[in-house]
Amino acid sequence: MESSEFIVQARDLGKRVPVAGGHLDILQGVSLGIKPGESLAVVGESGSGKSTLLGLLAGLDLPSSGTVELAGEDLGHLDEDGRARLRGRYVGFVFQSFQLMPTFTALENVMLPLELLDRPAPRSRAQALLARVGLAGRTRHYPRQLSGGEQQRVAIARAFATEPAILFADEPTGNLDTTTGEQVIDLLFELNRERGTTLVLVTHDSRLASRCSRQIRLHAGRLLEQP
Amino acid sequence: MNLPRHALVLLLREWRAGELRILLAALVVAVSASTAIDFFTSRISQGMQQQSAGFLGADLILVSPNPVEPGWLEKARTLGLRQARTLEFASMVVAGESFQLAAVKAVQPAYPLRGRLRVTDRPFGRERQTADLPEPGEAWLDARLFSRLKLQPGDSLEIGDKTFVARRVLAFDPGFRMDLLGLTPRLLIRLEDMAATGVVRPGSRLSHHYLFAGKPDRVATLRGWLQPRLLNTQQLIDVHQGRRTVGAALERAEHFLGLAVTVALVLSGVAIAMAAHRYSRRHYDSSALMRCMGMTGGKLLGLHLLQLLLLGLAGSLLGVLLGWAAHWGLLWLLADLLPPGPLPHPLSPLFTGLLTGLAVLAGFALPPLLGLRRVPPLRVLRRDLQPLPTSAWLVYALALAAVLLFMWRSSGDLQTVLVLLAGSAAMLVPLGLLSLGALAAARSLGSLLGSGWRLGIDSLWRRRGATLAQLVAFGLVFMAMATLLLVRTDLLESWRDRLPADAPNHFLINILPDKVGPLRAFFREHGIESSRLYPMVRGRLAEVNGRPALQAVPQQARNHNALHRELNLSWSDALPPANRITAGRWFTDADRGRPLVSVEASMAKALGLEPGDRLGFVIGGTPIEATILSLRQVQWDSFRPNFYLLFPPGVLEDFPATWMTSFHLPPEQQETVSALVRSFPATTLLELDPILRQVQRIMGQLVLAVEYVLLFVLAAGVVVLFAAISTTLDERLHEGALLRALGARSRQLRHAILAEFLGLGFMAGLLAALASEIVIAFLYVQTLALEPARHPLLWLLLPPAGAFLTGVSGYLGTRQVLFQSPLRVLRRT
Incomplete structure (x- = not known):
């Protein structure tokens, strides 16, 4: 793996947290590289370490062992x-719970x-983006005052607003019904294609995962398959 | 990024969303309360300072009951000081059928040395300054005298044996004194007319004023030269004591206002701390989000600090404006106590108001906000992550510093501040423990009640931390309110003179010995029942047991009034009514002519005197000594002539004396009084009714002013209640929604809410009763000079009142728990 061809590269990632009477390894020995423009699905059951991996890759948290490089910088x-500045320049987020500012x-x-x-x-620019996600009338x-699907569309518009090189999405349809979820995902992929953004998507929905160009599966903190 | 612009934009968005209302309300209350009082007091004190030289009419005044040695005045002349002499005394002024007691000032042409008189040509006309003085045979009167004597300019009036022409209306006399005598209408005549009035006789109560003015160093030299030569009965008044001439009532009122403001500020601070805490909790998510979006911790903090600063400026400006408006109300309420003439418009309260606002905000709101800097960005994925708490020491130190700062600013009296602060601090720990105990007890009691009530009490227990905070906050509010209310009531009682219905309402003093017989005849003729006529000889207490009195009395008694002025000595063979012997025995016939004296008990106690002690008096230059035979308890409010020192007959008869008596006369017999004044022109009649009415009117004004300021405290208290309720509102909403989703009925939820707040208020009331008693006891003894009293009603009333107040505001503040759709609430979190 040559580092220059990846926008995100993780080497031998481990995350260990203290628990009563010892410690728990949430992630162990995870290595992976993500190329620009790629769409990657991270799948696995609840508790398999998906969200932890996403947090580490996006620089929201630091690993107990191993390294993460984001846009060529070792986090x-x-x-x-410093990580905050890097996030501001390169990264966008979409969350399961939308995380909109309520006020x-x-x-x-x-x-x-x-x-x-x-x-x-x-x-x-914000108005144009809201129009793009079909919310021109709800600015x-x-x-x-918005439905769940609408809120997530606002969140997607927000995520693309700064034209990030890489977008991290954590269970973006987790709080939505199937139909609404499909619509939101369609929108996400459309924008992803239009803007050439790299997409890293955490989900336990296999249909959603199948729409990505690549899938990896986590089980009990370890990477199972890496096509 | 442009931080200030962002801060402003974010702040406006927060404001629109209603997030900042409590914070702003608390800030506005704090700043407006302190600014109103600051404007009020600084305008008055600056006014006094600016005018005090003019007030005195001189740079230095020597006040003496007798003419001073010519050598003293010669000394002033050699120092190149200008001087003038005035004579002040109270006298009846008669015009036709009307008469009135007036404070007469007889002046020399040089008067006043500083400042100018202001006059009008007719009552309530246009004021102008003048360098003139009344011509001989003329009198200038203040407007009240014109109206009470039903005079027009040019009419004539009598003082003693001389007739004067009432020429002008005296609007302002720089020699004005702010004391009860200042309430008496004033009259100005020329000194050369004095002899013709015949009012001044040996034994008359006169005050000789020697006024000096000139270069400050020369004045200081004279002052230094005079000081060691002064008799106990003489005093020097200079410009720096201008402030001391303010009526004691006004000073006490200012003291109380300062106290009330302190309380309002602390309460507002508590509300601000609570609101800021809630604000920062509600901004964990958005802070984490902004960190995700690339914001550094420093910038995030900067953003919040700027918002705080903007909010502080806006709130303080608003508060300053409100405070400025409110101080007019105070000035209006206390108009009768203010110095005459226009007051200056100092700008400093504007700035101190702004600073106070920022300081309160920094002290109370900064600590919770500091935590926002440390919100981990991972919180966007894991809601359970909390920011590292800001150091507890930092939090308390900031809050304490802010409290001390503005308490000291607002009251200028560190002792009261510390007492209040210690009271609050002392309340925290034991009361916290007590509350925990009470909470546990309530919990076991709650298991006997319905499910709704049990739920409420359980939730108090589960949220122990928040419950304790709310208990202390409510306790503090109730304590503050109860304390101020009690202080106000007790102050009032101590101020208010109660006059029995048929108690004497007229005092007749300065009765010359040759008029005693005719006066008795007059009383008989008009069917007036008077108390006895008592002689009065004026003398100074000079020695105790052969040693100079000042050295013989205990250290703490050296400032006692009795040692520094002439005392009224009287004699009587019978023990006067309303007097009771507490030690020794009353005089018998065998004591006639023996050098014995009976001393009033409280004075004896203060000076450390006992029966058997020898007292040395100086009367008109002649020393006499008398042994204490008895101590008497005197009921002073009996409105009869009462004396600290009574001799047996046959001791003082050779000294010049005047006589006094008191009598009751119903208002409809005014002609009789009129006739009395005409028949005995040199005597002085004191009518108690109008004086009492005036005193009561002024007390009424003070009470209104105090209540006015209590409104600020009340506002601060209400803000605290709502701030405290809103701290747990989110949690309550969520729990309520969950409970309703699980099938709880509205009635159960309502009971749960009521149980929580009623219980909370009841316990807070109990705690407040305890704390109030402690604080009040300290305040009364230390600051307000009142007799300490216990207040059992407090314990009976505060807990239910607290329960009611908290119950109502808690129910109103959290009512949405009952009506919000559970789905919406649950989806939101």
């Missing part, structure tokens, strides 16, 4: 603020990352 060599309107939620990075014309609504 272990950066402090939390912001849909428009303001999408504007937020643009404002944080001082990107020009945040309002018009002034607060999250609590």
Whole structure:
């Protein structure tokens, strides 16, 4: 594996947490590389370590052993603020629980990352993105006034607002019914194609996983198959 | 990124969403309360300082009951100081059928040395300054005298034997004194007219004022030269004591206002801390999200600090404006106690108001917000991750520093501040433990009640941490309110003079010896029943058991009034009514002419005197000595002539004396009083009714002012209640939704909520009763100089009142638990 061809590369990742009377290995010996533009599904049962892996790859947490490189930077060599800057520049997120700011309107939620990075014309860009996800008419609504599917579409618009090189999605349909989930996933893949974003998707939904260009499966913290 | 702009944008979004209301409300209450009082007191004190030289009418005044040695005035002349002499005394002024006691000031042409008189040509006309003085034969009167004597400018009036022309209305006299005498209407005449009035006789109560003005160092030299030569009965008043001339009532009111503001500030601080805590908890997620989006911890903190600063500025500005508006109300309520003339408009309260707001916010809101910097970004995936708590020491130190800072600012009285603070702190630990015990007891009791009630009490127990915090917060609120309310009531009682219905309402003093017989005849003729006529000889207490009195009395008694002024000495063969012998025995016929004296018990106690001690008096330059034969307890509010020192007959008769008596006369017999004043022009009649009415009116104003400020405290208390309720609102909403999803009926939930808040309020009331008693006991003895009292009603009333208040506001504050769709609540979390 040549590091330059991967936007994310993990080597021999392990995550160990203390528990009563000892410790628990949530992840052990996970190595993988993700190429730009690729879409990767991480599947596995509940508790298999999927979300932990996602957190480590995105630099939200540090591994107990092993290294993660994101856009050529070793995350272990950066402090939390350094990792935050890296995330701001390269990474977008979509969460199972949407994580919208409850006191912001849909428009303001999408504007937020643009404002944080001082990107020009945040309002018009956010408006365009909301129109793209089919919510042109709901820009002034607060999250609590939107349905689950609508909230997730706002979250997707927000994730793509800064045009990240890589998008991490944690069970993006976990809180949605099947039909709504399908619509949201369609949207996610469409935008992914349009913008050439790398997509890392954690799910236990095999139908969703099958739409990705590659799948890996976690079982009890270990990587089972890596086609 | 542009941090300030973002902070503003985020803040506006938060505001629109209703997240900041409690924080802002608490801030506005704190700042407006402190600013109102600050404006009020600093305007008055600056006004006093600016005008105090003008107030005195001089740079230095020597006040003496007798003319001073010519050498003293010669000394002032050699120092190049300008001087003037005035004579002040109270006298009846008669015009036609009307008469009125007035404070007369007779002045020399040089008066005043500083400041200017202001006059009008007719009552309530346009004021102007003047350098003139009344011409001989003229009198200038204040507007009240014109109206009470039914005079017009140009009419004539009598003082003693002389007739004067009432020429102008005296609007402002720089020699104005802020004391009870200042309540008496004033009258200005020329010193050269004094002799013709015949009012001044040996034994008359006079005050000679020697006014000096000139270069400050020369004035200081004179002051230093005079100081060691002063008699006990003489005193020097200078510009720096201008403040001391404020009425004691106003000072006490300011003290109380400062106390009330302190309480309002602390309560607001508590509300702010609670609201900020909730704010930061609700911003864990968004902070984690912003960190995901690439925001560094420092920037995140900067963003929140800027928001805090903006909020602080906005809230403080609003508070300052409200406070400025509110201080007019105070000025209006206390108008009669204020110095005359226009008050300055200091700007400093504006800035201190702003600073107070920022300090309160920094002290109470900063600690919880600091935690936001350390929210782990992984929280977006794992909700259970909490930020590392900010150091507890830092939290308490910041809050304590803020409290001390603005307490000291607002009251300027560290002792009261510390007592209050110690009271609150002392309340925390034992009360915390007590509450835990009470909570456990309530829990076992709750198992006997219905399921709803049990649920409520259980949830109090489960949320022990939050419950304790709320208990302390509510306890603090109730304690503060109860304390202020009790202090107010007890102050009032101690202020209010109660006059028995047929108690004497007229005092007649300065009765000359040759008028005693005619006066008795007058009383007989008009059917007036008077108390006895008592002679009064003025003398100074100079020695105790052969040693100078100041050295002989205990250290703490050296400032006692009796040692520093002339005392009224009287004699009587019978023990006066309303007097009771507590030690020794009353005089018998055999004691006539023997050098014995009976001393009032409280004075004897203060000076450490006992029967058998020898007291040395100086009367008009002649020393006499008398041995204490008895101590008497005197009922002072009997409104009869009462004396600290009574001699047997045959001891003081050779000294010049005036006589006094008191009598009751119903208002409809005013003509009789009129006739009395005309027949005995040199005597002084004190009518108690109007004086009492005036005192009561002023007390009424003080009470209104105090209640006005209590409104701020009440507002702060309400904000605390709501802040405390909202700290657990999210949790309650979630639990309520879960319970309803599991099939709980509204009635059960309602009972649960009521049980929680009623229980909480009841316990808080108990704690508050305990804490109030402690704080009040300290305050009364240390600060307010009141007799300590126990308040059993407190224990009976506070717990149910607390339960009611908390129950109502708790129910109102959390009612949405009953009505919100469980699905929506559950989906939101």
